[in-house]
Amino acid sequence: MAVNPMLVDVVFSPVDAYLVGREKIREFASATFAVDPQHHEVEVAKARGFADLVAPPTFPIVIQEKTLHQLLGHPDAGIDFSRVVHGDQQFSYSRPIVAGDELIATLRVTKVQSLGGHSMVTSESVMATPEGEHVVTATSTLVVRGGEDAA
Amino acid sequence: MSVDLAVFDKGDEVARETFALTRDHLVRYAGASGDFNPIHYRDDVAQQVGLEGVLAHGMLTMGLAVTPILTWLGESGTVRSYQVRFTKPVYVPADEGATLTSVATVMKPLEAESGELTLSLSVKTEAGDTVLGKAQVVVAAR
Numbered sequence: 001m002a003v004n005p006m007l008v009d010v011v012f013s014p015v016d017a018y019l020v021g022r023e024k025i026r027e028f029a030s031a032t033f034a035v036d037p038q039h040h041e042v043e044v045a046k047a048r049g050f051a052d053l054v055a056p057p058t059f060p061i062v063i064q065e066k067t068l069h070q071l072l073g074h075p076d077a078g079i080d081f082s083r084v085v086h087g088d089q090q091f092s093y094s095r096p097i098v099a100g101d102e103l104i105a106t107l108r109v110t111k112v113q114s115l116g117g118h119s120m121v122t123s124e125s126v127m128a129t130p131e132g133e134h135v136v137t138a139t140s141t142l143v144v145r146g147g148e149d150a151a
Numbered sequence: 152m153s154v155d156l157a158v159f160d161k162g163d164e165v166a167r168e169t170f171a172l173t174r175d176h177l178v179r180y181a182g183a184s185g186d187f188n189p190i191h192y193r194d195d196v197a198q199q200v201g202l203e204g205v206l207a208h209g210m211l212t213m214g215l216a217v218t219p220i221l222t223w224l225g226e227s228g229t230v231r232s233y234q235v236r237f238t239k240p241v242y243v244p245a246d247e248g249a250t251l252t253s254v255a256t257v258m259k260p261l262e263a264e265s266g267e268l269t270l271s272l273s274v275k276t277e278a279g280d281t282v283l284g285k286a287q288v289v290v291a292a293r
C-alpha cells in the first residue's frame with residue numbers, strides 16, 4: 001500500500017513538552033562519541049556563556065521520534081513500519097539546546113512522493129519553548145519500501 | 152584555544168577522526184536515543200528483513216560523524232544546521248565491529264554577512280564505502 005498523498009500539510013497535535021535533562025545530554029553525548037566538555041561539564045558550558053550543558057547537534061532526534069510515532073501510527077497514513085528506512089535527516093537551529101530547556105514539538109508533513117514502487121514521506125518537527133521561541137526544526141525523509149506486488 | 156573561522160579556504164581539511172564501532176556502542180545508542188529497533192542488535196531479525204545482519208542506527212552514524220567538528224570548534228562556534236543522506240548501511244559484525252572515518256573539509260568559506268562557514272563531511276567505512284551522502288554542516292562563530 002502506498003503512503004496516503006492526502007497527508008501533505010497535515011499538522012499533528014503538539015506532543016507533550018520535553019524537559020531536556022543534564023544526565024540525558026551526558027548519556028546521549030557519550031553514546032555518540034561527543035567528548036567536547038561542553039556536553040559533560042557544567043562549569044565549562046557556563047564559562048562558554050551557555051546557561052547549562054549543551055546538547056550535541058543530533059540530540060533533537062530523541063524528541064522528534066515522539067512526533068514520528070504519531071505519523072507512523074496514524075491509521076490513514078498507509079505506512080508499514082517494518083518497511084521504513086531512514087532516507088534523509090536535517091537539523092536547523094535558531095540556537096543550541098541546553099539542559100533545562102522545555103521543548104514542544106509539532107510535526108507537519110511537507111511532501112509525499114512515489115518513486116519506482118517506493119514511497120517517500122518528508123516531515124518537519126518544529127521545536128519551540130512554551131513561550132513560542134523557535135529552537136530547532138528537525139526534518140526527516142522516510143522511505144517506505146514497496147511490497148513484492150509493487151516491486 | 153579559539154578557532155578563527157575566517158582563515159579557512161575552500162577544500163581545507165579542518166577535522167578528521169576514525170571510530171571503532173562495536174555492538175556495545177549500538178546497545179548504548181539504543182538506550183540513549185530510545186530507538187530499540189531489533190535490527191540494531193539481533194542478526195536474525197535483521198536477516199528476516201533482507202539485511203546482511205545487525206547494522207548501526209543511521210542516527211548513530213550521523214551523530215558520531217559530526218563530533219570531530221564539535222571538538223575542533225570548541226568554544227569558538229556552534230552548529231547552525233546539519234544534514235545528511237543515508238546512502239549505505241553500516242554493518243557491525245559481532246566479532247570485529249566496523250570502522251568509520253569522518254573527514255570535514257571547507258565547502259564554503261566564511262560569509263561575512265551571515266557569519267557562517269559550510270563544511271562538507273566525508274564518512275567512509277574501512278572498505279572505502281561512503282555511508283553518508285550530501286553531508287553538510289553549517290557552523291557560525293559565537
